Amino acid sequence: MNEITVAVAGQPNSGKSTIFNMLTGSRQHVANYPGVTVEKKTGRYRYQGNTVTLVDLPGTYSLTSYSKEERIARDYLLHEKPTVVLDIVDAANLERNLYLTFQLEEMGIPLVIALNMMDVAKDRGFAIDAHKLSELLGAAVIPTVGKKHKGGNEIKEAILRACQNAHSQTPYGETREAGSVSPGISRKKDSFRIDYGAELESVLMPLEERLLNDPKFSFRYPARWLAVKLMENDNEARRLVKEIEENYHGDGYSNPR
């Protein structure tokens, strides 16, 4: 394994840029996301023989498609296929920040969580059990203090381990269609799942099942994520589905109904 791409996600003011700079030193540069005036910052570091490219995503409270920043972050995750997502969480605002974490989890990309600003959280009297959190979320949780350069090596190590796990767990193997599969998607099938309750699940689960059993979709997008977004009546998700329906000319595939 040599080239690793890591998307750095997080809510505004969670310390994304601080962590980004801590990991990459001064080797980052700034570009624009195509078509919009939101800066795209990428940087690199080397760790144990691997070249890791970090892409700093715009800070967003969630991954709906209402704002430009959200659409950029979401499209990057869906289409550019980062190997790992590094989710920067403000430990002093854990509850609010975990909302984005849940959405990232739902997208099924291997996740490493930096529990940032642990010093501020401590000052506010919060005691956070990182191990328990890691168990519950099914992802590495690394306490950090970006401002004081604490936790950098632990993050690098966790990213590498997340990559190794991801590679060993890829379910597609030789059978996947070349070029059409996001390697980051659908890997963590049962490690994390939000139960939305009987009322919503009665809609969600059949929808998810249909998407999973339809190769047009199951090879492209995480079914659970797409089902949730469709249930929310998310415009972009509807557009994606429509586009796929209209453009699909697969061979050997026929709708049973």
Add this chain to the structure above:
Amino acid sequence: MTLNNIKPGCECLIKEVNLTGSTGQRLMDMGFMPGTKVKVVRNAPLVDPIDLLLRGFHVSIRHHEAEGMEVEEL
């Protein structure tokens, strides 16, 4: 009663969020959900904004946004 009627220093519970579109979505993303406890910290009576404390963080919103949230005073 709506959130804009709550006096500074008082707390309330959100009963309903009657905001749609991107504003409603953003506020819900930030944790304005039915059942959430909100404290009104400061309120600029004639102009915006209202400073609120919820789930451990401060956020300022406009009066007309606060008007879209049905609350119950505590």
